[in-house]
Amino acid sequence: MRWGVLIFPGTWSHQDFAHVFQDVLKVDWGYIWHKDTSVAGYDCLFLPGGFAHGDYLRCGAIARFSPIMDAVIRFAKGGGPIMGSCNGFQILCEAGLLPGALLRNTSLQYRCCWVHIRTENCDTPFTRTVPPGRVLRIPISHGEGRYFAPPETLARLREHDQIVFRYSTPDGHITDEANPNGSLENIAGICNEGRNVLGLMPHPERASEGLLGSEDGRLLFDSVLTAALRR
């Protein structure tokens, strides 16, 4: 199983993913440059955080038209697992692979801190081995992470059980105080209807080692590995 880490000009979290894959999980992985046109040979794709193309116009708006994105969209349509974290989540929304959009935090502040997210849906390749309701401690680092979707889209997300993570208190309560950016319904992460594409604002790659204060992020990567072993 080989994992691909996408790099756009301005991506900044790719080395954190690479470090976790290389040194912690010891999985086979490779970088994929945004000008590449194929993702052949990869079994799982990761869109890291950062400021792809400077986040000019809107976060992810230009990256969505990078040459590699046609291959990414085909990979998603074929059921391939994709995780977009932070800027990667924004790109997946702009590309239409996930519904909704990420807007400026209501605080107007860039928030870089630890948050808690409650696992709402365990039926994705990234959460399959996470116990339902499990609260994860993972950092965020963004200025535009306020999840928004029109009421009818939000209703569909609920109906199809596509809300994967919600910001919560450490003991799993969904409160306004636990919401770091003003996201609707405390939404921190969602998946597509096919459940193979996950987008989340928190950074699991920065919480995959005890040395860094939390290993909770690793659960998402372990989940993909476990699913692969079962196949």
Place this chain on the structure above:
Amino acid sequence: MFEARIHVTLKKSVLDPQGDTVRSALASLGFQGVNDCRIGKFMVVRLNEREMVKARAQVDEMCRKLLANPVIEDYVFQITEVSE
């Protein structure tokens, strides 16, 4: 040649914290009658095109595909003919 002046703004249903902050700043300056303030983007695009109809269609397509995100934003534009 045509010049399009494009305004992109957040939809009314979308919270605009920047606009709210500017509105309170205006209030603290004494402009008490400001009911609402919305922040948006203004873009000027020049096109090498001879026909107004075609220029208009192109700008509309640009807005739908890239310049505005229909999930969160509305757009309006005016087109005028300009000299080279």
